[in-house]
Amino acid sequence: MRILLWHVHGSWTTSFVQGGHDYVMPVTPDRGPDGLGRARTWDWPANVREVAPEDLAEEPVDLVVLQRPHECDLAASWLGRRPGRDVPAVYVEHNTPLGAVPDTPHPIAGQREIPIVHVTGFNELMWDPAGTPTTVIDHGVVDPGRRYTGELARAAVVTNDPVRRGRSVGTDLLADLCGAVGVDVFGMRVELLAPMPGLVTFEDLPQARMHEELARRRVYVHTARWTSLGLSLIEAMQLGMPVVALGTTEAPFAVPAGAGVVTTSRSELVAAARRYVDSPRAAAEAGAVARAHALERYGLGRFLADWDAVLESVVATGTL
Known part of the structure; x- marks a missing residue:
């Protein structure tokens, strides 16, 4: 199957393109948001091909994977075919709704030509589809292998755009965490964080390098209040x-008992991170539970099989 999709979410796409399909990725000279092309910091297989927009009309695309509302118009312009009408399409919703939750209509709500695939059950529950067919395919992650050493008695946090996104990703919690444990923050534009004692930032490392560095830290802390389930949590x-996470959105259902601490208490989040930093043995034991669970629930094989079933159904019938 030849699938057109945009490079929007690098971690999710890394898993999605591991399937046995031909993936067509738009690329523009400036490698802007609508033409980013292949990843520079993730390892993608050779079956992900960059194609210029002006050449897409010659590509025999079987299905379009949409991830942002304006991509429907982009696909229609660049392919010469309208997604959902002239070529089968699905819309992947990565994010939680903003605004009047849970009454927020989805951007493509109220039509039946393009089904919506949510990456978590929480997202599916919170968006109002207004009759549009929906399903859930839980995340799958390429197993980075057990690399944990915990040799550095510090906490690790992964976030992107922490200054712009602020409270939604828990940027305000970093000061409390730094006051109790040293915190190393990884991600995009983390260098914009205001300096504070105990805080070190690591800007946009290649994925393999980031995994190596994360695994050296004693505990992973997931500070997001209101985002979809971060793949960095599953990767950790x-x-x-061991993981310590705010008990919001999908996180309470992703972290089992014994794998760490999930809480809605600011003080308990900080205290739990401190306990793991102070106890290497407890941290290693919780990490073993976390790895076993993540491999079972978020394994790549299940993820790709679920996606193949949806893709085949949509190409054959136009719906789920």
């Missing part, structure tokens, strides 16, 4: 790290 679990 697969690395064998």
Whole structure:
């Protein structure tokens, strides 16, 4: 199957393109948001091909994977075919709704030509589809292997755009965490964080390098209040790290008992991170539980099989 999709979410796409399909990725000279092309910091297989927009009309695309509302118009313009009408399409919703939750209509709500695939059950529950067919395919992650050493008595946090996104990703919690444990923050534009004692930032490392560095930290702390389930949380679990997470959105259902601490208490989040930093043995034991669970629930094989079933159904019938 030849699938057109945009490079929007690098971690999710890394898993999605592991399937046995031909993936067509738009690329523009400036490699802007609508033409980013192949990843520079993730390892993608050779079946992900960059194609210029002006050449897409010559590509025999079987299905379009949409991830942002304006991509429907982009696909229609560049392919010469309208997604959902002239070529089968699905819309992947990565994010939680903003605004009047849970009454927020989805951007493509109220039509039946393009089904919506949510990456978590929480997202599916919170968006109002207004009759549009929906399903859930839980995340799958390429296993980075058990790399945990916990040799550095510090906490690790992964976030992107922490200054712009602020409270939604828990940027305000970093000061409290730094006051109790040293915190190393990884991600995009983390260098914009205001300096504070105990805080070190690591800007946009290649994925393999980031995994190595995460695994050296004693505990992973997931500070997001209101985002979809961060793949970094699952990756940390697969690395064998104990995790401490805010008990919001999908996180309470992703972290089992014994793998760490899930809480809605600011003080308990900080205290739990401190306990793991102070106890290497407890941290290693929790990390082993976390890895076993993440491999079972968020394994790549299940993820790709679920996606193949949806893709085949949509190409054959136009719906789920």
